Amino acid sequence: MDEQEEVKVKNPWHRPVLIFLTVFIILGIVIMVSISVVQNKPLPKKYKYGIVLDAGSSHTSVFIYEWPAEKENNTGMVRQIHTCNVKGKGISSYNANPDGAGKSLQECMVEAKQKIPAYRHSETPVYLGATAGMRLLKMEDETASEKVLASVEHSLKTYPFSYQGARIISGQEEGAFGWITVNYLNQNLNKPTGTLGALDLGGASTQITFIPQQEIESGDNSIDFRLYGNDYHLYTHSFLCYGKDQALKLSLSKKLVSAHAASKTDPIEVRDPCFHPGYNFTRTVQSIFDTPCMKAVNISSGIISHVGFGDWSQCQQSIRKVFNTSRCAYSKCSFNEVFQPSVYGKFGAFSAFFFVMDFLNLTSDSLAITKQKLEKYCSTPWKKIVENYPLVKEKYLSEYCFSGTYILTLLEDGYNFTSENWQDISFLKKIKGSDAGWTLGYMLNLTNMIPAEAPDTRLMPYGGYVTFMIFFTLFIFVLFLLACLYFRQSTRKAQKGII
Ligand SMILES: Nc1ccn([C@@H]2O[C@H](COP(=O)(O)OP(=O)(O)OP(=O)(O)O)[C@@H](O)[C@H]2O)c(=O)n1
Numbered sequence: 452m453d454e455q456e457e458v459k460v461k462n463p464w465h466r467p468v469l470i471f472l473t474v475f476i477i478l479g480i481v482i483m484v485s486i487s488v489v490q491n492k493p494l495p496k497k498y499k500y501g502i503v504l505d506a507g508s509s510h511t512s513v514f515i516y517e518w519p520a521e522k523e524n525n526t527g528m529v530r531q532i533h534t535c536n537v538k539g540k541g542i543s544s545y546n547a548n549p550d551g552a553g554k555s556l557q558e559c560m561v562e563a564k565q566k567i568p569a570y571r572h573s574e575t576p577v578y579l580g581a582t583a584g585m586r587l588l589k590m591e592d593e594t595a596s597e598k599v600l601a602s603v604e605h606s607l608k609t610y611p612f613s614y615q616g617a618r619i620i621s622g623q624e625e626g627a628f629g630w631i632t633v634n635y636l637n638q639n640l641n642k643p644t645g646t647l648g649a650l651d652l653g654g655a656s657t658q659i660t661f662i663p664q665q666e667i668e669s670g671d672n673s674i675d676f677r678l679y680g681n682d683y684h685l686y687t688h689s690f691l692c693y694g695k696d697q698a699l700k701l702s703l704s705k706k707l708v709s710a711h712a713a714s715k716t717d718p719i720e721v722r723d724p725c726f727h728p729g730y731n732f733t734r735t736v737q738s739i740f741d742t743p744c745m746k747a748v749n750i751s752s753g754i755i756s757h758v759g760f761g762d763w764s765q766c767q768q769s770i771r772k773v774f775n776t777s778r779c780a781y782s783k784c785s786f787n788e789v790f791q792p793s794v795y796g797k798f799g800a801f802s803a804f805f806f807v808m809d810f811l812n813l814t815s816d817s818l819a820i821t822k823q824k825l826e827k828y829c830s831t832p833w834k835k836i837v838e839n840y841p842l843v844k845e846k847y848l849s850e851y852c853f854s855g856t857y858i859l860t861l862l863e864d865g866y867n868f869t870s871e872n873w874q875d876i877s878f879l880k881k882i883k884g885s886d887a888g889w890t891l892g893y894m895l896n897l898t899n900m901i902p903a904e905a906p907d908t909r910l911m912p913y914g915g916y917v918t919f920m921i922f923f924t925l926f927i928f929v930l931f932l933l934a935c936l937y938f939r940q941s942t943r944k945a946q947k948g949i950i
Pocket residue numbers: 506507508509510541582583584652653654655656657694695696802803806807847
């Protein structure tokens with residue numbers, strides 16, 4: 452009986468240290484299992500795709516985007532994997548032949564089929580957004596614009612993707628989605644850092660979008676977003692007819708009207724300081740007035756002899772005439788009686804802002820140097836320019852003096868940038884491999900990929916998780932060894948006791 456009692460007392464499982472260690476080991480295992488379950492929730496590993504067609508006034512581009520399926524709500528995860536430039540002009544140029552608009556997309560859409568894995572085709576959304584060219588066509592001939600949209604819709608539905616619509620987007624959407632794109636790509640949206648304003652220059656319209664420091668006095672210039680848990684109150688404006696092709700027509704029409712008033716020769720000679728000395732090109736009056744951007748004038752037909760004389764400061768004076776700055780019903784205006792708060796913060800200037808300033812090698816100079824270089828460029832004889840750039844299309848080449856001067860005048864006299872904040876403007880084409888423009892923001896919005904609230908994050912970052920698991924495994928292993936040793940010692944002692 453005495454012996455039996457001694458065995459009971461010395462049973463090692465009854466020692467508090469051993470009980471303590473055992474509880475710790477079990478607790479440790481439970482914690483490890485729980486963490487690995489939370490951390491390793493099954494996640495689909497594959498990529499998803501989206502296609503957006505930018506049907507601009509001068510041309511159409513097809514953008515293909517890709518993102519990891521499990522990370523679609525994180526900022527900066529969507530990237531552009533391919534672009535295809537549709538051959539020919541923009542879809543609005545098919546007003547007299549709407550079927551041609553749909554057909555023009557074929558080559559790029561076939562390319563899209565090859566770029567996106569076949570098993571993803573049916574779930575890949577396709578959106579087409581048309582901008583200022585189609586806005587103008589709609590103003591001129593609504594039936595023609597509907598036919599063009601019906602034609603591209605019919606064409607896009609023949610592909611195995613998930614067709615989501617073809618529509619004319621508003622100027623506010625164009626500005627706001629451009630702003631979302633640049634800030635999404637720069638990963639500014641879920642951080643307390645400042646955002647980047649967006650400046651977009653197309654062929655037929657131009658947009659300015661930024662977060663101002665002052666109240667927005669006109670309702671149609673204000674847009675509110677809640678993205679990743681932050682509220683954004685944006686100023687945006689789109690100037691229809693102030694893209695660089697329409698602005699050239701506006702400017703030429705003014706020169707034509709005064710030349711016509713001064714002398715009624717046929718052809719009418721229009722001397723233009725925005726074109727190089729020695730440049731001489733024959734145009735029809737109709738080619739300048741073929742747009743609803745211009746008021747009808749009494750010169751409706753005839754031939755123009757367009758003669759350049761390359762004088763930058765006269766060119767700038769002539770361009771100023773297309774901006775009406777005489778009246779403003781608000782505390783501040785840009786031009787044409789449009790409210791605009793003072794520009795604030797850094798800006799990204801893309802599309803034709805970039806094409807032109809990049810060609811002229813003016814993307815990183817001060818305003819004063821930019822003017823000097825442009826003055827020199829405009830006064831260079833046309834013959835020399837053609838010799839210097841044999842590979843550039845003559846139509847593009849002839850217009851860079853006008854376009855550069857237009858950009859400078861729009862930014863300085865129109866939007867009120869100064870020599871102090873000139874270098875806050877970055878002329879850029881791409882951000883981390885994706886084009887700056889409205890298309891990415893448009894897709895992110897329509898696929899709900901930017902949540903209003905910040906998405907849930909992992910329990911801990913991957914590196915932290917791995918360190919934690921290694922440390923904890925070692926810890927439990929040591930505890931286990933200690934427990935074994937202690938158990939063996941206790942058993943021995945107990946056995947000795949029995950003997
Ligand atoms: N390498 C290039 C490409 C385009 N352009 C010019 O840039 C303008 C078009 O810019 P873009 O942003 O493509 O305009 P769209 O989107 O077609 O027009 P919008 O946005 O007004 O609808 C046109 O004048 C075109 O001639 C250029 O000078 N150099």
